[in-house]
Amino acid sequence: MEKRSTDRLVEALDKLIECTRASFREEEALMECLTGAAEPGHRERHNAVLAQMVLLRDYAIGADRSRLLAQLIHVDRQLTSHLSDALKMPGRQLQH
Numbered sequence: 001m002e003k004r005s006t007d008r009l010v011e012a013l014d015k016l017i018e019c020t021r022a023s024f025r026e027e028e029a030l031m032e033c034l035t036g037a038a039e040p041g042h043r044e045r046h047n048a049v050l051a052q053m054v055l056l057r058d059y060a061i062g063a064d065r066s067r068l069l070a071q072l073i074h075v076d077r078q079l080t081s082h083l084s085d086a087l088k089m090p091g092r093q094l095q096h
């Protein structure tokens with residue numbers, strides 16, 4: 001049961017990483033379209049978040065539960081911060 005549980009977690013993390021990578025690509029393309037230039041600092045932040053997500057996956061494979069939980073909290077904070085920053089962007093209009 002433990003192995004099966006780990007396999008499912010790794011599968012879910014793989015899907016999350018894939019979806020996050022696609023979302024970041026779309027966001028970068030949209031930003032470049034709207035501003036006419038890529039923002040290297042923003043892309044670096046995306047890459048850092050993705051690297052932390054891969055590390056989370058590695059901890060899941062190694063079944064290191066304490067590091068897995070700590071890394072999960074870290075990734076959650078990074079993604080939450082990124083979304084919060086996106087909501088504060090100048091010129092952003094809320095959809096009602």
